[in-house]
Every structure is written in C-alpha cells, then in structure tokens.
Amino acid sequence: MFRYIVRRLLQMVLTFFGATFVVFALTFANQDDPLQALAGERPITESQRLALTERYHLDEPFLTQYWYYMKGLLTGDLGTSLTGQKIGDMLVNAWPVTMRLALIAIVLAVVISVTAGVYSAIRRGGAFDNITLFLTLVLLAMPIVVLAPMAQLLFGIQLGWFPPTATRDASLYALFLPALVLATLAIATELRVTRTSVVENLRADYVRTARAKGLTGRRVIWVHVLRNSLIPVVTLIGVDLGGLMSGAIVTEKIFNIPGVGFNIARAISTEDGPLVVGFVSILVIIFLVVNLVVDLLYAALDPRIRYE
Amino acid sequence: MSDPTSITAVEAPGAGVPAPTGPVKTDKPRSLAGDAWNDLRKRPVFWISIVLVAVILLMAAWPTLFTSIDPRACTLANQHKGPSGSAYFGYDFQGCDVYAKTIYGAQNSIIVGALSTLLSGVIGLVFGLAAGYYGGWLDAVLSRGIDIMLGIPFLLGAIVLSSRLAADPNSDGVLAVTMTLGLLTWTSAARVMRSAVISSKNQDYVAAGRMLGATPARLMLRHILPNSIASFIVILTILLGTNIASEATLSFLGVGLKGDAISWGISISEASRYARVAPGPLVYPSLFLAATVLAFIMLGDAIRDAFDPKLR
Amino acid sequence: MTVTKAHIDVLPGADPRAPLLEVNDLHVEFRTQYGVAKAVNGANFRLAAGETLAILGESGCGKSVTAQAIMGILDSPPGFITKGQIKYRGVDLLGVAEEQRRKVRANQIAMIFQDALSALNPVYTVGFQLAELFRIHRGMSRKDAKKRAIELLDQVKIPAAKTRVDDYPHQFSGGMRQRVMIAMALALDPEVLIADEPTTALDVTVQAQIMGLLADLQKQRNMGLILITHDMGVVADVADRISVMYAGKVVEEAGVYDIYSRPAHPYTRALLESIPRLDMKGQQLNVIQGLPPALTSIPQGCAFNPRCRFAKDPCRQDPAPPAYAVAPQRTARCHFFREVLGE
Numbered sequence: 001m002f003r004y005i006v007r008r009l010l011q012m013v014l015t016f017f018g019a020t021f022v023v024f025a026l027t028f029a030n031q032d033d034p035l036q037a038l039a040g041e042r043p044i045t046e047s048q049r050l051a052l053t054e055r056y057h058l059d060e061p062f063l064t065q066y067w068y069y070m071k072g073l074l075t076g077d078l079g080t081s082l083t084g085q086k087i088g089d090m091l092v093n094a095w096p097v098t099m100r101l102a103l104i105a106i107v108l109a110v111v112i113s114v115t116a117g118v119y120s121a122i123r124r125g126g127a128f129d130n131i132t133l134f135l136t137l138v139l140l141a142m143p144i145v146v147l148a149p150m151a152q153l154l155f156g157i158q159l160g161w162f163p164p165t166a167t168r169d170a171s172l173y174a175l176f177l178p179a180l181v182l183a184t185l186a187i188a189t190e191l192r193v194t195r196t197s198v199v200e201n202l203r204a205d206y207v208r209t210a211r212a213k214g215l216t217g218r219r220v221i222w223v224h225v226l227r228n229s230l231i232p233v234v235t236l237i238g239v240d241l242g243g244l245m246s247g248a249i250v251t252e253k254i255f256n257i258p259g260v261g262f263n264i265a266r267a268i269s270t271e272d273g274p275l276v277v278g279f280v281s282i283l284v285i286i287f288l289v290v291n292l293v294v295d296l297l298y299a300a301l302d303p304r305i306r307y308e
Numbered sequence: 309m310s311d312p313t314s315i316t317a318v319e320a321p322g323a324g325v326p327a328p329t330g331p332v333k334t335d336k337p338r339s340l341a342g343d344a345w346n347d348l349r350k351r352p353v354f355w356i357s358i359v360l361v362a363v364i365l366l367m368a369a370w371p372t373l374f375t376s377i378d379p380r381a382c383t384l385a386n387q388h389k390g391p392s393g394s395a396y397f398g399y400d401f402q403g404c405d406v407y408a409k410t411i412y413g414a415q416n417s418i419i420v421g422a423l424s425t426l427l428s429g430v431i432g433l434v435f436g437l438a439a440g441y442y443g444g445w446l447d448a449v450l451s452r453g454i455d456i457m458l459g460i461p462f463l464l465g466a467i468v469l470s471s472r473l474a475a476d477p478n479s480d481g482v483l484a485v486t487m488t489l490g491l492l493t494w495t496s497a498a499r500v501m502r503s504a505v506i507s508s509k510n511q512d513y514v515a516a517g518r519m520l521g522a523t524p525a526r527l528m529l530r531h532i533l534p535n536s537i538a539s540f541i542v543i544l545t546i547l548l549g550t551n552i553a554s555e556a557t558l559s560f561l562g563v564g565l566k567g568d569a570i571s572w573g574i575s576i577s578e579a580s581r582y583a584r585v586a587p588g589p590l591v592y593p594s595l596f597l598a599a600t601v602l603a604f605i606m607l608g609d610a611i612r613d614a615f616d617p618k619l620r
Numbered sequence: 621m622t623v624t625k626a627h628i629d630v631l632p633g634a635d636p637r638a639p640l641l642e643v644n645d646l647h648v649e650f651r652t653q654y655g656v657a658k659a660v661n662g663a664n665f666r667l668a669a670g671e672t673l674a675i676l677g678e679s680g681c682g683k684s685v686t687a688q689a690i691m692g693i694l695d696s697p698p699g700f701i702t703k704g705q706i707k708y709r710g711v712d713l714l715g716v717a718e719e720q721r722r723k724v725r726a727n728q729i730a731m732i733f734q735d736a737l738s739a740l741n742p743v744y745t746v747g748f749q750l751a752e753l754f755r756i757h758r759g760m761s762r763k764d765a766k767k768r769a770i771e772l773l774d775q776v777k778i779p780a781a782k783t784r785v786d787d788y789p790h791q792f793s794g795g796m797r798q799r800v801m802i803a804m805a806l807a808l809d810p811e812v813l814i815a816d817e818p819t820t821a822l823d824v825t826v827q828a829q830i831m832g833l834l835a836d837l838q839k840q841r842n843m844g845l846i847l848i849t850h851d852m853g854v855v856a857d858v859a860d861r862i863s864v865m866y867a868g869k870v871v872e873e874a875g876v877y878d879i880y881s882r883p884a885h886p887y888t889r890a891l892l893e894s895i896p897r898l899d900m901k902g903q904q905l906n907v908i909q910g911l912p913p914a915l916t917s918i919p920q921g922c923a924f925n926p927r928c929r930f931a932k933d934p935c936r937q938d939p940a941p942p943a944y945a946v947a948p949q950r951t952a953r954c955h956f957f958r959e960v961l962g963e
Contacts, residue, residue: 011455018456026468137609141602143553145560145573146594149580153587205738211693212733213753213804214725227743246463250557254580268467269562276471280464287461303743303788 004299012292017070019284024069027277048082052274073281081267081275090263090275091282097168098252098259101175102244105182106237113187114233117194118221124199132191139188144181144247148254151181156255165256178255185247186240193236197229204228231302238294245283344538344614354610360603367411368418377408379570391588400575400589401582410592413572416565417600420486421552427490428551429497429544436501437528441509447502454495465492466554470563480569485558489551497543504536542612549604556597572597631711631724638710640844641667641690641729641812646704648685648868650915651697657915659685659699661868664943667844669811672835674847674859674876676891678912682868683848687814690846691731692721708812726753730805734817736797740789746773746800747785753807772803776833795826799833806837813838814846819854831858852895856880861949864888867913867923869940874950884952884961886928922954930956 060068072078078087120129155177156164162177201207202225210224211217248261256262260279267275299305348354367374377394386403397406439450457465466488473484505528508514514531522530558564559573566574572593579589648660660682667673675683688694690706692713706713708728713721733739741749750772751765760768766785773781776799789797798818805813815834819827835858838845849855855862855876862879864872864887872885883889890908910927913919919926925935934955935941943951946961954960 014452015455015459018452019459022456022460023465023468026465026472137606138602141549141553141605142598143556143601145553145557145576146598149576149583149590150594152580153583153590157584158587205733205735206741208688208693209733209739209801209804210741212691212725212731213756214722214727215752215756216722219756224741224744228741231743242461242464245461246557249463249467250560253561264467265561268471273471276467280468283464284460288459291459301743304790 004305005296008292008295012288016285016288019288020070020073020281021066023277023281023284024066027273051080069281073285078278078282079274081278082270082272087275087278091260091279093168094258094260094263097166097170097175097257098248098261100170101179101182101248101252101257101259102241104172104175104179105244106186106240108180108183109186109190109240110233110237112183113190114194114226114230117191117233118198118226118229120191121195121198121202122221124195129195132195136188136191139184142184144185144250147184148178148181148247148251151177152254168258170257175257178251178257181251182244182247185243186236190233190236190240194229194233197232198225201225201228227301231298234301235294235298238291241290242287245287344611348610348614351610351614353606354614357603357606357610360599361607364414364600364603365418367414371412371415374411375405375408377405379404379408379412380568381405397592398586398588400586401578406575406589406592409570409575410572410596412570413575413593413596414600416482416569416571417552417555417597420482420489420555420565421548421604423486424489424493424551424555425544425548427486428492428494428547429540431490431494432497432543433501433540435494436498437505437532439498440502440505441524441528441532443506450498451502454498457492457495462492463554463557466558467561467563470558478567480567481559481565482569485555485564488558489554493547493551493554497540497547500539500543501536504539505532508532508536538611538615542608542615545608545611546605549601549608552604553597553601631708631716631720631728633711634709635711636709639666639707640669640671640709641846642705642707643686643690644705644707646686646689646706647702648682648689648694648699649702650699655916658918659868659915660689661918662704663863663865663868663870665863665870665873667812667846669844670838670842672838672845672847672858672860674849674855674862675865676849676852676855676862677865678850680912680915681865683865684816686865687731687816687846687848690812690814691725691729693725693731723757726805726810727757727808728810729812729814730808730810731814731816732798732801732805732818735821736794736801737789737821739801740797742789745786745788746792750785750800750804750807753804757808768807769803772807773800775806775837776800776803778803794822795830798822798826798830802830802834802837806841809841810843812844812846814848816848817850818847820849820851827854834858852891864891867918868915869923869953870943870951871924871954872952873943874946874952878947878950882961884946884950884957885924885954886930886956886960887924888952889960890927930954930959932956 076088078091080086081090116132120126120132123129152164155161163174166174166178198221204225206228207220207225210220215224245261248259249264250261251257252259252261253265260283264276264279266272267279382399382402382404384403386399389399389403391398397410400406400409435450439447469492470481470484470488473487509532514527517527517531555564556571556573556576559566559569559571560577562577564573565571575593576590576597579586579593583590643663643665646660646663647658650657650659663682663686665673665675675686677683685694685699688699689701690713694701701714704714708724713724716724740746747766747769750769751760751762754760754765754768755762758765770781770785773785778784778796778799784792789800792800798821801818813834818834819830822830831854834845837843847855847859859876861873861875863870864879864885866887872879872883872888874884878884879888880892883892887908894907908927913923913926919936921937921939922928922931922935922941925931928935932955941953941955943953944955944957946952946957952960
C-alpha cells in the first residue's frame with residue numbers, strides 16, 4: 001500500500017507540473033503580444049498593460065514566469081480579471097453551486113449506471129440488455145451542446161416539469177435537470193463498464209463457491225459480484241470528472257447557473273483571458289487531485305493492491 | 309477442469325478425433341477480417357450507420373443537391389417565421405433559412421472532423437509505433453507525455469489552445485479548431501498502437517522477421533500494422549464522431565468556428581437564446597449534429613463488435 | 621459430531637434411514653450455439669455415510685458436471701438436467717423448490733473446488749467468507765459468526781487462526797487456502813462433501829497433507845465423501861469405492877481393491893496401465909490411443925470403442941452396453957468384461 005501511494009504521488013507530481021506547464025505555455029508561449037492575446041480583440045489601456053505585465057512577469061524569462069504562475073496558483077492568488085475583480089473571489093462565489101451540481105450528477109450517474117448495468121449483465125442478451133446497450137450508444141453519441149439545450153427546451157420550457165434556469169442558491173429540485181444532463185455524460189460509459197465487469201465476474205469461480213455456500217442469488221450478486229465489479233467503475237469516476245467539468249461549462253451556460261462553468265463560458269465570450277486561464281488552471285488541479293483520491297480509493301477496494 | 313470450458317475446448321476438431329458429423333461448418337477458409345465482415349453484414353446497426361454517413365458526406369460535398377437556397381441570404385423580415393413550403397424548417401433569429409443553414413452546416417463539421425481525426429491518427433500512429441517498437445526511454449517519455457495530456461480535461465485544454473490558435477480575428481477558425489482537436493485527441497490512438505505493437509512484437513513471426521534482417525520500417529508496415537489496423541480504425545471512426553461533437557461544442561462556446569462560418573454549434577448557440585419563442589432553429593441543427601455523431605460512433609461500435617465478438 | 625442433526629428438517633420428507641445419496645440415470649446436456657453437448661449420459665452411483673466414493677476420469681468426462689448437478693449450481697442455461705434423479709435421504713432434489721434446494725447446499729451437501737485462489741472471493745477476508753455462512757444460514761450475529769470462523773480455521777489446522785481470520789485469500793499459501801476452502805465446506809456440518817480435484821493445484825507434499833486432513837475430518841464426522849479426480853494415485857489411498865466415468869457414463873463401479881487388481885472395463889485397464897510405475901523403469905509407458913470423444917458427437921454403441929483394443933462389432937452399434945453385474949456391488953459397461961477380467 002505504502003509503495004503504491006508513493007508511486008502514485010510521484011506520478012501525480014510529474015503530471016501536475018506537466019499539465020499546468022502545458023496550460024501555461026499554451027497561454028503565453030511564442031506570442032508576439034501575449035497581452036493582446038489575453039485580452040482578445042478589445043483594446044487594452046496602458047494601465048492594464050502595465051498591470052498585466054507585472055502580474056504575469058512578462059518582462060522576465062519564460063521559466064520564471066511559470067514559477068510565479070505556479071506560486072500564484074498554489075497560494076490561492078489568482079490575480080484579477082480584465083474587469084478588475086479578484087479571480088479568487090469570483091471562484092469562491094461561483095464554487096458552491098457548481099459543487100452541488102457536480103455531486104448530484106455523480107450520485108445520479110453512479111446509481112443509475114450501476115443498477116442498470118447489473119441488471120443488463122444478469123439478463124444479458126435479453127430485451128432490457130439490448131435496449132440499454134442501444135440507449136447508452138445514443139447517449140454516448142449525444143453531444144452536450146445538443147443534450148443541454150434540448151433538455152431545457154423539452155422538460156424546462158415545453159413540459160414545464162423543471163425550472164429552465166437556476167440561481168446561485170438553487171434548490172435540489174431546480175438543479176435536478178441540469179444535473180441529470182451532466183450525469184448522462186458519465187452514465188453511458190459507467191453503465192457499459194459495470195455491465196462488462198459484472199458479466200466477467202459472474203463467470204468467476206468464486207461465484208460458484210458462493211452459490212455452493214447456499215447464499216441467495218441476490219446476495220451472490222450484490223455482495224460478492226458487485227464488490228469485485230465496482231473496482232473498474234470507481235476508476236472511471238475520476239476520468240468522468242473531466243467530462244463533467246467540460247459539460248458544466250455548456251450546461252451552466254444554457255441553464256444560466258452562475259457557477260464555475262458559467263464564469264468560464266462568459267469569460268470566453270467577453271475575451272477575458274486571465275479569468276479563463278485562472279479558472280481552467282484551478283479545474284485542472286482539482287481534476288488531478290480527485291484522480292489521485294480515486295486511485296487511493298481503488299486500492300482500498302482491492303485488497304490485492306492494498307497489500308502490495 | 310470445470311466442464312463448460314472444457315466443452316468448448318473439446319469442440320475444436322483436433323487430430324485423432326473421430327470425424328464429427330455435427331453441424332460444424334468448415335466449407336471456406338476463414339480469416340479474421342472475413343469473419344468480421346460476415347458478422348458485420350448481418351448487423352442492421354451497421355447498415356443504418358453506413359446510410360447515415362453516406363447521406364452526411366453527400367450533404368457536405370454537394371449541399372446544392374439538397375437545397376437551392378443560399379444559407380447566407382437572410383432577411384430580418386423573416387425573423388422566426390415558421391416552416392413553410394419554401395423553408396421546410398422555418399427561419400431563425402436573423403431571418404436565415406434554417407433548412408439551408410443546417411444542410412450547409414454539414415460541410416464544416418465533416419471538414420474539421422475528418423482533418424482533425426487524420427491529424428490525431430498520424431500523430432497517434434507515429435508516437436504509438438515509435439514508443440511500442442523502440443521501448444526504453446522513448447517509450448517512457450511518450451507515455452509520461454500521454455499521462456500529462458490526460459491530466460488536462462479535454463474541453464479545458466481545447467478552450468485554451470483554440471482561443472490561442474484562433475487569435476486572428478479575420479480567420480473563420482477552421483484551421484484553429486482542426487489543429488486544436490488534432491493536437492489534443494491523439495492519445496487513445498497512440499495507446500492502442502503502442503500496445504498492439506508491443507503484443508505483436510513478441511510474436512514469433514515478427515521475431516523471425518527481425519532475425520532475418522528486416523528493417524524496422526518493413527516490420528512495422530508489413531507485419532505489425534496489418535494486425536492492429538482493425539482496432540486503430542475503430543478508434544479513429546469513433547474519434548471522428550466525437551471530434552465533430554467537440555467542434556460544435558467549441559463553436560457553441562465561441563472558441564471554435566466564428567465570423568460568418570456556418571456551423572451547427574454556432575446555430576445551436578444562437579438559437580438556444582430564443583428557444584422559448586422559436587424552438588425550430590434549435591431543434592433541427594441539434595438533430596443533424598446528434599445523428600452525425602451517432603452515425604460515426606455506431607459505425608465504430610459495430611466494427612469493434614464484429615472484430616471482438618467476445619465482448620458481447 | 622452426531623449424525624442426526626437438528627437442521628435436517630430443512631428438507632421435509634428426508635428420511636434418516638434412506639441411503640445418504642443416490643444418483644440414478646442422470647443426464648445433463650449443454651445447449652450451446654455450436655450444438656448440444658451431452659456432458660452426462662446416465663450416471664449412476666450411491667454413497668453411504670462414512671464412505672468415500674472416488675469419481676475418476678479424464679477432463680471432459682462429465683465428472684465435474686455431475687458434481688455441479690448434485691450441488692444444484694449448474695449454470696443454466698446452457699446446462700440442463702434432462703433426465704434422472706438425485707436422491708438425498710430418499711428425497712429427489714431435482715423436484716425440490718429452489719429456496720429449499722438452496723438451504724440444502726452447505727447444510728447437507730457441501731463442495732470444495734480445485735483452485736482455491738480463484739474459488740475464494742478476492743475482496744473479502746476469509747473470516748468474512750466463513751462467517752457469512754453462519755450469518756445467512758444460522759442467523760448468528762457478526763461477533764458470534766466470527767468466533768465460529770476462528771474455531772473452524774483452528775479445526776483445519778491453520779496456525780494463528782485468530783489473526784489470520786482477517787487476512788485476504790491472496791495472503792495465504794496454496795495449501796492454507798485449500799484448508800480455508802475445507803473449513804468453509806464443513807462449516808455447517810454437511811453429511812455429504814464433494815471434493816472436486818481438491819489437490820490438483822498443489823505441490824505433492826501439500827497434497828498429502830490436505831488429503832490426510834480430509835480423511836481425518838471425514839472420519840470424525842462420518843461424512844460421505846465424493847472425491848472427483850483424474851489422479852489414480854490419490855484414489856488408491858483414500859477411496860472405498862471407485863466410479864470410473866467416460867463420456868458422461870459410469871463405465872465401471874467397484875471397490876478400490878477390485879479395480880486395482882482386476883479391472884473389468886478396458887478403459888479402467890488402460891488408465892491403470894498408463895500410470896508410471898517404478899518396477900517398469902526403462903520400459904515405454906502405455907498411453908491410451910486417441911482422444912476422448914467430442915461431447916457433441918459421441919460414437920454409437922460403446923463410447924470407448926474407437927480407442928478400445930477389445931472392441932468388436934456389437935461395441936460399435938447401439939444400444940450401448942448395459943451395466944453388467946460383474947460381481948456383487950460391482951458393475952461394468954462392457955460386453956466383453958469377462959475377456960478383460962480374464963486376460
């Protein structure tokens with residue numbers, strides 16, 4: 001276990017610096033006028049130019065710039081947006097609603113995909129299995145830019161089952177529809193992996209032993225098979241979080257939810273470079289940390305790794 | 309020793325077994341590709357996706373076959389008018405013909421999708437082959453590189469990169485989006501190639517070829533590639549679908565196609581603001597986009613199932 | 621350990637005086653997409669309390685399928701029992717409702733498997749997997765169940781049972797794992813234990829220990845033991861009687877001494893001749909020509925005829941040879957058993 005953690009931590013450190021460096025380099029490297037790139041098409045005043053130069057240490061060598069950028073990220077100093085607001089404050093404001101949205105989405109995704117995945121695996125080749133397999137294919141193919149507006153149109157506007165927009169302090173009910181949209185991004189893959197994994201485990205010898213022990217069919221599946229099958233599903237949750245973040249940008253924009261994604265979408269359209277880079281960097285870090293946590297969880301679920 | 313498995317083993321006709329009179333078909337010599345094709349032919353999903361893909365390609369190549377209306381000839385007077393005999397899908401916010409705009413939207417989707425997939429295919433092929441074949445430090449560096457790429461959620465990276473590449477306000481963004489998608493999506497293709505190379509490198513016939521003095525290039529081209537090409541094609545087919553979806557997403561957010569470029573993503577973005585008054589301009593491009601992505605993903609999925617029947 | 625147990629009333633109608641286990645004319649087939657594989661084609665045998673019956677045969681002869689059919693854990697589909705009876709204390713288990721049948725498993729009939737590493741669930745501690753039996757079948761509390769689990773591990777002679785109960789299967793050695801399997805099978809004091817190749821995956825020295833342990837436990841508890849194996853060496857030491865299976869049929873059934881000294885079926889004979897013996901050092905080993913038949917196309921008449929040196933015309937025609945009574949308590953499915961015996 002200890003060696004596993006150390007190895008994962010080392011890997012993470014490398015990926016962490018690599019990923020942040022890529023984001024940083026993409027923003028600033030080889031730019032004739034990096035400031036103009038940050039500001040997009042709109043003219044920047046001389047005072048803004050000075051402030052940005054100082055903020056990003058543009059008069060210093062590239063690696064030094066990266067060093068300051070990292071220092072800022074790690075100390076929570078994200079600088080100010082082109083509109084003059086502190087990016088850190090904006091993040092603190094936007095964070096809670098996005099967090100709630102993501103949590104609801106993950107819970108929905110896991111509950112739906114694990115139950116449906118187990119049932120299709122048990123009755124594989126049956127009607128339920130074939131229908132879910134086809135539906136997951138359709139979901140897999142459904143771009144978020146189609147899913148989010150169509151869900152809003154159908155369930156929010158036409159049928160009126162859910163409010164079509166949500167505020168910062170939205171209730172669970174108001175967040176349900178956008179969360180479901182986000183969840184569908186993960187459901188397709190999680191369901192398929194659960195199904196495959198359960199199918200494989202049903203063939204395992206230990207299942208025969210469990211049945212020979214006179215356990216009920218239900219206990220064999222939900223206690224013995226599921227625990228083994230969930231191991232690959234758990235790793236997916238980490239990967240899916242990346243999709244969830246991407247999806248949140250579109251979904252929050254469509255449903256007008258003033259969260260992190262909404263801010264990024266707005267920063268893109270107002271061409272507020274520092275805001276985009278600041279928020280994106282933070283999301284990348286969160287993504288990496290969550291994936292590390294998921295890997296450790298993986299070890300907890302699989303004793304063969306835990307005692308490595 | 310458990311019997312369900314030994315039965316399948318017993319069934320394979322082996323030397324010394326009395327000739328089985330059972331329903332064992334051995335009339336034709338079989339190859340993996342032949343088997344897969346036989347399997348594929350029988351799948352309705354395969355034919356549905358083939359037809360869809362053909363229609364979409366036709367739409368992209370000759371939009372005038374489907375409509376004689378200029379999608380850029382818009383009159384504000386027609387704003388949000390409903391469908392009619394001349395405008396099947398009605399008019400959008402700017403009074404443009406939604407049907408014509410949707411038909412013409414296929415072009416950019418296919419161009420960006422195909423070129424970016426080609427780019428990631430080439431990068432993936434080269435990196436995957438090199439990492440798998442040479443191994444050692446090259447493999448280590450490339451593998452860590454892939455880890456780092458995967459450490460950045462795709463759309464976040466794409467937003468940053470695309471807004472960098474498309475900084476020129478006069479471009480329509482096609483090149484920028486193509487480059488963005490190509491540069492960010494090669495990892496899965498590279499991984500597939502790498503593991504295919506590693507597994508076939510150790511096979512006897514490849515080892516024999518190497519001992520006989522075949523050059524690495526020849527080995528890869530003649531022996532390793534043909535054996536891994538199926539999974540590679542599957543990956544790229546599915547990638548083509550997801551790249552088209554990503555183009556729409558970037559365009560939707562304003563870091564993809566822009567200016568007066570016609571894109572389903574832009575159409576959806578504009579129309580979603582007026583969905584309450586005029587759902588049509590939102591629904592039609594959405595349907596076309598979803599159908600296009602679905603067609604490619606279904607196609608890839610069908611091919612994979614045909615080549616890898618054990619997954620079902 | 622007493623033979624009459626309180627929990628026998630799990631199965632209504634069971635008569636403690638009836639034979640412990642009787643398998644009559646059992647037929648099992650697997651319906652696959654490639655055709656129907658007839659895995660068991662009329663297996664017959666009896667097992668008394670305290671007796672050890674060995675079922676001997678090559679892989680694919682239907683011995684494991686027979687065991688799974690007795691346990692009621694055949695994968696169905698594709699496996700189907702098409703004919704026959706499996707009587708436990710006079711009750712035909714094939715006619716018993718699944719919920720009743722489930723309770724028979726582990727309570728009356730238990731089984732241990734060949735590869736204990738894959739047969740144990742890798743993500744639960746052995747303590748959990750043992751205690752589970754007491755919690756499900758006896759409704760015990762977690763604490764009591766765990767106490768019983770430790771006792772069981774002690775009984776199968778696992779050192780430091782108290783700490784090892786919290787270990788996972790992969791932390792045990794092969795022999796220790798098989799001991800855990802045995803503990804699990806014996807947890808609820810079954811009357812019948814089926815051991816499917818219990819020692820095949822183990823080292824020779826460990827094999828002997830495990831077989832010794834099984835024999836001891838069987839004696840203590842007066843259990844009926846069905847030992848499924850392809851290893852004639854293992855059989856000779858522990859079995860009372862032997863059923864030799866070939867292509868899904870019991871081709872010969874006899875006491876262990878009779879079989880070894882005077883086999884009545886050519887297949888048994890061929891099996892015995894293929895055992896390497898020290899006194900035959902330097903000579904060529906006899907092997908059985910050919911392979912067992914494909915279960916989708918079993919030859920007409922006697923299934924062994926294509927490989928048999930005694931085979932004559934009647935052997936190649938249906939009906940297959942019946943079970944001839946060679947001697948009291950002894951049968952062989954061979955038209956020419958007298959020649960085989962006489963040679």
